[in-house]
Amino acid sequence: MKYDFAAIEQKWQKKWLEEKTFACHTGDTDKKKFYALVEFPYPSGQGLHVGHARPYTAMDVVARKRRMDGYNVLFPMGYDAFGLPTENYAIKNHIHPAKVTHDNILNFRKQLQMLGYSFDWDREVNTTDPSYYKWTQWIFLQLYKHGLAYKTTMPVNWCTSCKCVLANEEVVEGVCERCGAPVIRKEKSQWMLKITEYAQRLIDDLDDLDFIERVKIQQKNWIGRSTGAEVTFKATTGDDIVVYTTRPDTLFGATYMVLSPEHKFLDKWMPLLKNADEVKAYQKLAASKSDLERTELNKEKTGVCLDGVKGINPVNGKEIPIFISDYVLATYGTGAIMAVPAHDDRDWEFAKKFGCEIIEVVSGGEDVQKAAFTAKDETGILVNSDFLNGLTVKDAIPVITKWLEEKGIGHSKVNYKLRDWVFSRQRYWGEPIPMVYCEKCGWQPISEDQLPLLLPDVESYEPTDDGESPLSKMTDWVNTTCPCCGGPAKRETDTMPQWAGSSWYFLRYMDPHNDKTLASKEALDYWSPVDWYNGGMEHTTLHLLYSRFWHKFLYDIGVVPTKEPYQKRTSHGMILGEGGEKMSKSRGNVVNPNDVIEQYGADTMRTYIMFIGDFEKAAAWSDNGVKGCKRFLDRVWNLATEQEHTGDEYSQVNEVAVHRAIKKVSEDIEAMKFNTAIATLMALVNDFYANGASRGDMKALLLMLSPFAPHMCEELWEMAGYGGQVCLQSWPTYDAAKTVTATTQMAVQVGGKVRANIIVPTDSSDEEVVAAALANEKIARMAEGMQLVKSIVVKGRLVNLIFKPQA
Template sequence: MESYNFKAIEKKWQDKWEETGAFHAETNSKKPKFYTMIEFPYPSGAGLHVGHPRSYTALDIIARKRRMEGYNVLYPIGWDAFGLPTENFAIKNKVHPKIVTAKNIANFTRQLKMLGFSFDWSREINTTDPSYYKWTQWIFLQLFKHGLAYKQEMPINWCTGCKVGLSNEEVVNGVCERCGSEVVQKRKSQWMLKITEYAQRLIDDLDDVNYLEKIKTQQKNWIGRSEGAEVKFKLSTGDEMIVYTTRADTLFGATYTVMSPEHPLIEKMKDSITNYDEVLAYKTEAAKKSEFERTELAKEKTGVKLEGIYAVNPANGAKLPVFISDYVLVTYGTGAIMAVPAHDSRDWDFAKKFNLPIIEVVSGGKNVQEEAYTDVYKGNMVNSEFLNGLPVKEAIPTMIEWLEKQGLGKRKVNFKLRDWVFSRQRYWGEPIPLVHCDKCGWVPIPESELPLELPEIETFEPGENGESPLAKAYDWIETTCPCCGGKAQRETDTMPQWAGSSWYFLRYMDPHNDEALASKEALEYWSPVDWYNGGMEHTTLHLLYSRFWHKFLYDIGVVPTKEPYMKRTSHGMILGENNEKMSKSRGNVVNPDEVVEEFGADAFRTYEMFIGAFDQSTPWSQQGLKGCYKFLERVWNLQSIVNDEEGYSADLEKNINKAIKKVGEDFERMKFNTAIATMMSLVNDFSKKGSVTKGEYKTLITLLNPVAPHMTEELWLTYGNGELLSLQPWPKYDEGKTVDDEIEIVVQINGKIKDKLMIPAGLDKDGTQEAAMNTEKIKGLIEGKNVVKVIAVPGKLVNIVVK
């Protein structure tokens, strides 16, 4: 028997799988399909660190098991390759982004193949390939033609470092998630996608999918559905201010109103505002702050009263002061609020600072003069005229009905979700396939002219005012209008990185199709994705965006299902050995190249899955890695005790059937660590006995194959049937042989364990009690004592209560 030479073994089988196309999904197959998918990687210059392959290995195990179960498996790979980091690198190093991207992809490809993932490389896609982004542009044109893409001047999050606009999701704690620079507010004309049109469906259809509950909760919270009313407040100028509130019942407690600094009424009323210069100065300061800073609960409240005007409370005719404050956003609700300081902590802080009245309208809580109520859905109405005495839950609809009858308001469902800011002022993204004509406005280019390719330019820096680098490509910009034939200019903004990742799962189904994003037959066969795994950090971004695009494509008859993914799971991070997130700055990044060089890909994969519970974050441990390598060595060295018997030996038959059942079930539940522990236990059984049948060994290496595919393929060459182990059937177990003849129970006296004993499995309550009461040890302990009662739980324990 040769020693375990992982370097020779792993390269040999990687080449063999590639030569034979072992993991290519079949076309026109009669097998049941199984489509499993990871979030395709962004190919950064740093390459993989050991945290990235955790998800890839987990779904590789599932994909390999499904192939063995007789499914036609699609487990694809591709590259989410547009993006700002590549552009920033290109600017800094004066090299074209496509050269950077190609180099990074080559490195990632080498690393992924080195780890033995069973990806179907024949379906590899790349979001920066014009044959791919042709269809990203095509989808955008359909959105535009259906009124779901529009251009609007609006305040955006502006990164002072990258010189580009960012979505809310790309701003973390007031800074750019990419470069860490300060983010401020800036008004720009932007392309928007009307995701809000789908807000309710994005909530409702979560009932139809198998997502982790925490993922569904994050999606619902981000969409932020609320039911309330829009209420009309007449202003002393004769204008009307509309506020949105979920608590119409507290209208009698409204003592002032607040507008967003950007509210259009402020400009309209400027001649009536006697301190307009002060208001203008505040607006200027507010514009410098990011939305995160403005809405942060802990920050000190600021604002300016609009002198010379007032609002009228529609419930009681009271004259209320009107303020502007940056804690109110023009993009949420109506951009104006009624403030009820007795029952809202932010309003309370503001009222205290500006010495404004505080009127209690919900009784039964904390002292209003000390602290605002934290639970105002309890209690009854007070100081509220016709609402007095009503519980809150009755008062809300009563007030809304009154407002509607008086013509002062109406019921309204609101969402926190905003329309998607879709354009970016940068080069390395998909060109937006529209032109602007002075006569015809914005016009789509003909679909026959797609893809609209990025022009070659020499410098990639955005302009000082944030215009796209493409604004300098004059020859490319100047074109003719497809409608009237007159002069027109191309859009110089490009799409965000999220564009290509919003539909990539569809392209995998038919990646080489020139006539459609995928054929009708491929879409009907493969849809939807059966199992999708990704990071929890993407459940309010990519997951929401891709569900939106898919629902739109369903509405226009392109795809056959409402939802793109039937099952969505998530994984925890692998931390550095110091228990902190891996990063270059912390010096705790572990490079998989170094791990594979020393221990091999199979040991790396085994440890990635054995490291801890898959959905939890856990620190890397070099000792744990060595332990997994030693386990594989033990499996290899079992060859020295293999005999020629094909079946299972009588004394291990039960253990093997139990292992087949446990490993299979644990894989499906993503309990990979306990599945590996079960196989380790089986190896211990074989070693303890000192012999293992050929049939037992073949079962072990088949169970282990999805985790450690290279070594087990090599062993199968010796002990199997000459064909690829990866394509052999998954082992079956006999349910009857997974049940123990005897089980161990504990015997307690007054709740303390005093004995353990083996009893026949399946023994009923009376039999279990009798067996426990009649052991010599227990009889001696309870002799002469008064037995008050006996609690017997079959299969678990007996507790004897004595005095």
């Protein structure tokens, strides 16, 4: 009987949808809950790609096994559908973003269902649906009311083509990651969220989570906690320049200062500077670079010395030069640093280039690498530092900090690299920010009963030349009344960033149709937290951090029952093209899942994508590998349909192999070692071909294979008459005692050559092995007239017998 994968897959996909096989129910108290989550996709016009298929298949395998383990499984899917790519596509092709989104979602849903994923489709969410973004807006209003949302003017990355603000991570080598146009720096009024208020908690609470270590490290590095001191340097103008340093013990070695090109004092000092034109030119150049470019450690150091203003070192009263340089950011620390070139690689390179004084203040300082070591282990000895001389770095830090506090020119300080979240976007396709501005009352939140504030339907969503949102041109929508005084007011025309909708979507899955609240208390109490969340490493420092921040805030105001959203976080490697290169249209090596499914079937696609290699590491696509997995499924089909299987128990000859396979596959799925789980099943199929297989053997095989190749296994399960659907059966259990072979074959050597093989119980003693060897008919003949002098038993492998003629 032919394996008609196309007909089989369509049959079972239709059945699962019609019967709502994978629907779950809140508070199904007979079962333990398990919430499995994958990052929902951006529904682009290109459709689903193999990069989506790897993590989605992996978590589907886990979810299917957990259902068979008896859990009430929530495994949902939705679409992160607001954002710039859709808007850009809409502008280019003159199609409204809403229609683009609608059509893309239809395609994505069809592709996801083609792969047989066990999503609960009744819980599907779409971030552009007003019934969804009503609650995104509601969360923003709570943030505002609790002082965590504010508006300020700040330097931002501005794409000259998209005409919108970009996050630092969206700027690559000075150009927009999306469109490739130049990015400049400009001042803009922006809504901000105070994620920095949660910085320490975002670090501390990682300790209680089952996140893979590289995710924890990346989160901590992004937040960037450091301890040090804020120190006030005087300028010769009389102004106070505050710097933050992690090494106040090196103050006597501070020989120059560096300000960011945007520092607030520069405009004030410009009339005093003899090289004002040079300073202004440098400021313009710095404005064209992203923060990531400016802080690149390996780039050449540039800067301009201010001719007309100097700084004064507070510990010794020495005047020192002040530079501006783009590696100092206005948004980090105070926008000003003290430079100690003897003990910092970057400062040393800068000092050498610009001829600044270098003073050793930690013994061995001219050797920058040695200085770095002594700073790390805090055993370096202070020199050239007045009252600090002779102290170790560790002892000098509290002494100098106390001295600064007594003098009123400094204090201890904990600092973070993490900046507040820029929450405004000057574009159309995003959630409207539910705020209005009144000349009399200032910024005011709209009433919650007016939510959702609908995104108006417009004919033109082109970006404006002045950098304002397209909504700013819609005067009928913009002009409104103040909710405070009732006077004339204007709506905020910026929209939220794409990160907004993805910062809480996992909560909406718990209760997606609730129109009274973002999710009911019952649903939140039952499903929280997400038990297992898998996603890309590229989202570790933004989406993961942002969503943890929002969740902690919602916990603080009593909306959610847990302080963390996700208990476990894993990550996956990329799928590369054949030959190991990144997939791209320009290389012509992009694999379309539709093509693979059409040629080989969804079960082959699923099995291969799990067999391709270590889940956490990048793996190269191989067409031969796909064909190999298709041959494996063909062998399973033929084994089930062309051979006779009798007996509902495990056959004696396969019993050990079956129990071992159950143990191995069970452990490997939980450890995300999917490739070795499939290899185990391949070996089991080989055993069944060699030994034959009972109905019990085949039943165990189908149960274990079903999470990987669900359509074929359902069909074979039905054909065999086992009853019900395989995905709703109990996962097979193993007996540890039966994973050990009861007997073993051993070679018998006489005169250094193998003369026979014997079968003995695995737990036989050496004496019993020797007795069994001597009882062997062939060995017994050889032993006639001989005396056994010595025997050597190599456990489980061989027995060596040494004879001599009888006297």
